[in-house]
Amino acid sequence: MRRILVIAAVAVAVVAGAAWAAGGRSYRVGVLLGSATNLHEGGVVTMNGFPAGTIESISVQDGKAMIRLALDSDRGPLHDGAKLTVEWKALLGERWIEIADGAPGNAVIPDGGMIPGTQAEPMNLDQVLAALDKPTRDHLSSLVKQLDTTLEGSEQDANATLRAAGPALAALGQVLGSIGHDGPAIRDLVTQLNAMVSTLAAHDSDVRAVIDALSRTTSATVGQRQQLATALQLLPGTLDTANTVLGNVPGTADKAVPLLRDLRPATQQLPSAAQHLSPVLRQVPPLLDKLAPTLTSAKQLLEFTPGLLDAVHQTVPGVSETAGYLGPVLNYLRPYTPELAGWVSEWTSNGGNYDANGHFVRFYLQEGATTFGNSPGILLPGTENEPYPLPGANANQPWQDAWGSGVR
Incomplete structure (x- = not known):
């Protein structure tokens, strides 16, 4: 019979677990406490120190507080034997609920079931006072009487002060609660602070030197406050200019990247070019030494240059006038440049003969008895008369003048 009950309990646990996994919703349980002081809907519920859910609802049942909890699905x-404890977050402020699960082999608590819970009993003032010895109680009574005398006639001010202090005390409670949660971190911080103070104490002279240097820097800064004010006034315009410049940087960089890629082959040749350039650079100092006399002469020449330019300035108008006067003559002689070139060529060849006495010129008279005929209008057979030869015809030159153009 006992074995059958165990098997049935295990089956119920397996079915409940499977149904729970399939549902994928929050797991809800309830607890009945004597008071729900400082507990609120949405409050934190933890399990083994980690967040496990929230307080779903708080209601009154038979003069006690019925608290429904919504735990996370995981x-x-x-299990049977689970316990609930109400813990304080800090000396002041709200509380939270801590759950300790039962043994995994125990029966499963179904969804919506109840679990037992405990909470700290409220401490009365009489119990606190009873824990003190008689001298302490007498001294405390004297302090209370002095406080009563002090506040007499100022009850409204005291009440207003207490009402105004409410938010401050709530904030202090939150701070103390955070300190309670962050105890290990605060302990590590204090330990590190102690180590830092010990290090600073070991380097007291260095710290003093740093502080003295900082004091001198501060004094110098105060002495330059006018310059700093001027610089701060110019800073907005400088920042605007820098913003504009930085705004143009991406476009410039986009254009510069292809250029740098094209320059890569040239830059790869720079080491070898630098090696070949080294001998040339060695010759530069002697060249500079030889250049000094040249520069001295150039300096002397430049001293005469203004006078030379003045003379040229006076001469150029006359040359220009002469060129303008010779222009019509040159234009007239221009078509006959082939004859002039032929004459110079033939004259040079005529004077090229020489004998033991030196160079000589031989003239040939190509005239005969028939030249002086009695019939000047009749030409001999095989001859023709050209009273107006074209330019270049006598010298057998092409029909172009020295400028490369035809007859005008």
Whole structure:
């Protein structure tokens, strides 16, 4: 019979677990407490120190507080023997609920089931005072009487002060709660602070030197406050200019990247070019030494240059006038440049003969008895008369003048 009950309990646990996994919803349990002081809907519920859900609702049942909890799906279901404890977050402020699950082999608590819970009993003032010895109680009574005398006639001010201090005390409670949660971190911080203070104490002279240097720097900064003010006034315009420049940088960089890629082959040749350039650079100092006399002479020449330019300035108008006067003559003689070139060529060849006495010129008279005929209008056979030869005809030159153009 006992074996059958165990098997049935295990089957119920397996079915409940499978149904729970298939549902994928929050696992809800309830607890009945004597008071729900400082608990609120949405409050934190933890399990083994980690967040496990929230307080779903708080209601009154038989003069007690019925608290419904919504746990995360991966935190349920709970097992028989699970316990709930109400913990303080800090000395002041809200509380939270901590759940300790039962043994995994125990029966499963179904969704919506109840679990037992405990909470700290409220501490009365009489119990606190009873824990003190008689001298302490007498001294405390004297302080209370002095406080009563001090506040007499100022009850409204005291009440207003307490009402105004409410938010401050709530904030202090949150700070103390955070300190309670962050105890290990604060302990590590204090330890590191202690180590830092010890290091600073070991380097007291260095710290003093740093502080003295900082003091001198601060004094110098105060002495330059006018310059700093001027610089700060110019800073907005400088920042605007820098912003404009930086705004143009991406476009410039986009254009510069292809240029740098094209320059890569040339830059790869720079080491070898530098090696070949080294001998040339060695010759530069002697060249500069030889250049000094040249520069001295150039300096002397430049001293005469203004006078030379003045003389040229006076001469150029006359040359220009002469060129303008010779222009019509040159234009007239221009078509006959082939004859002039032929005459110079033939004259040079005529004077090229020489004998033992030196160079000589031989003239040939190509005239005969028939030249002086009695019939000047009749030409001899095989001859023709050209009273107006074209330019270049006598010298057998092409029909172009020295400028490369035809007859005008």
